Amino acid sequence: MTTIKRIGILTSGGDAPGMNAAIRSVVLAAHHYHIDVVGFYHGFNGLIHVENINQMQSLTISDVNNIIHRGGTILKSARCPEMLTEAGVKLAANTLMVKKIDALIVIGGDGSFNGLLALKEHWQGQLIGIPGTIDNDLDNTDFTIGFATAVNTAIEAIDKIRDTADAFERIFIVELMGRQSGHITFNVGIACGAEQVLSFENFSVDDKQRKLQQLASEIKTAQENRHSSYIIVIAENLWPGGAIALANELKQASEIDCTACVLGHIQRGGSPVPKDRLLATKMGVAAVQAVVEGRNHIMIAEQNNAVCHIALEGAVQHHKAVNQQLVDAQENILALTAQNQY
Numbered sequence: 001m002t003t004i005k006r007i008g009i010l011t012s013g014g015d016a017p018g019m020n021a022a023i024r025s026v027v028l029a030a031h032h033y034h035i036d037v038v039g040f041y042h043g044f045n046g047l048i049h050v051e052n053i054n055q056m057q058s059l060t061i062s063d064v065n066n067i068i069h070r071g072g073t074i075l076k077s078a079r080c081p082e083m084l085t086e087a088g089v090k091l092a093a094n095t096l097m098v099k100k101i102d103a104l105i106v107i108g109g110d111g112s113f114n115g116l117l118a119l120k121e122h123w124q125g126q127l128i129g130i131p132g133t134i135d136n137d138l139d140n141t142d143f144t145i146g147f148a149t150a151v152n153t154a155i156e157a158i159d160k161i162r163d164t165a166d167a168f169e170r171i172f173i174v175e176l177m178g179r180q181s182g183h184i185t186f187n188v189g190i191a192c193g194a195e196q197v198l199s200f201e202n203f204s205v206d207d208k209q210r211k212l213q214q215l216a217s218e219i220k221t222a223q224e225n226r227h228s229s230y231i232i233v234i235a236e237n238l239w240p241g242g243a244i245a246l247a248n249e250l251k252q253a254s255e256i257d258c259t260a261c262v263l264g265h266i267q268r269g270g271s272p273v274p275k276d277r278l279l280a281t282k283m284g285v286a287a288v289q290a291v292v293e294g295r296n297h298i299m300i301a302e303q304n305n306a307v308c309h310i311a312l313e314g315a316v317q318h319h320k321a322v323n324q325q326l327v328d329a330q331e332n333i334l335a336l337t338a339q340n341q342y
Helices: 019-032 086-098 110-120 147-168 183-191 205-226 242-254 274-292 324-340
Strands: 006-011 036-040 056-058 103-108 126-131 171-176 196-198 230-235 259-262 298-303 306-311
Touching: 006 019, 019 036, 019 103, 019 274, 086 110, 103 110, 103 274, 110 126, 126 274, 147 171, 147 183, 147 230, 147 274, 171 183, 171 242, 183 196, 183 230, 183 324, 196 205, 205 230, 205 242, 230 242, 242 259, 274 298, 274 306
Parallel strands: 006 036, 006 103, 103 126, 126 298, 171 230, 171 259, 196 230
Antiparallel strands: 036 056, 298 306
C-alpha cells in the first residue's frame, strides 16, 4: 500500500445535495486510516489562490459533525475559468506540491473531472473523482450524488403546480434543469404524470414547427374532452428561448394560453434525500480506500448497486443516455391517452 499522510478535498462546479455527506464520509474514513484531510474552498479557485485568506482548512471530525443532512457544500463551490489555462493548472499543481498533498479528491461533474485530467499532466499525486451533479450525466455510473434529491424537489414542486392547474383547468409548461441531459426531465415528468415530456431524447429543434402544431392539437383535444389541467415538462436548453418562448409561440400560433414556470436553482438546494446520503457516504469511503490502495486517475462509480472504479477519461464522454424504458413508457402513455382521451 502507498503511504498517504495528507488528502486534499474540494467541491467544484454546480452544487448538488449530498456533497456535504460525501465530505463527511471522506473525513471520517481518512481519520480511520490516520490521514489528515485539507479542504480547499471555492473549487479549484482554492488551489490557485490558496494564499488568499480562508482558502484552505484542515478538516477534523468535529468540522463534519451534523452536516450529512445539509444541502450545498461547507467547502463552497465555484466555476474556475483559470483551470482552462495551462498557467492556472500549473498554479493548482504547485499548491498541491507546496502543501504536501498526497492525493486530491474532487466532488463534482464533468467540468471538475476535466480539471483533474488537466492536473494529471502537471502533478504526480493521486487524483480521485466523486460524481456530484444533479444532472446525472456522467458516464459509467448509474447515479450521481444529488440527482435523486433534485428529482424529488421537482416532483414536489410540480405536484403543487398541478393543484393550481386543476383548480383553474390551466396549462402549465415547467422547465427543468439538466443542461444537455434529459435524466431529470424524464424521471420527473413520468413520476408527475405530465401530459407531455419534451427532452433531447424525443425532440429535435429541426422538428420545432411540427411539434408546435402537434402540441396545440393535443392540448385542444384534451381540453375539449377532459376539462382538466395539462402539464408539459420541458428540459432546459431544449426549446429555443425555453418554456417562456414555447408558451408565447403556442399563444401566437393557436391562441392557447399557457403559464410558463422555470424551477431553476430550487432543484439544487434542500436537504439530500436518503438515497443521496447513502450514495455519498459509500462513495466517500470508497474514495479514501482507493487512495490507500494506490489507485489513481479514477472516478468512484456505482453500477448495479456496487461501488466500482472508472477511469476519469471514461466518465466524461457524454454517452450516458436516459433509460430507454422511460422514453418508451412516455410514448406509450401519450399514444394511449390520444386513443382514449378520458
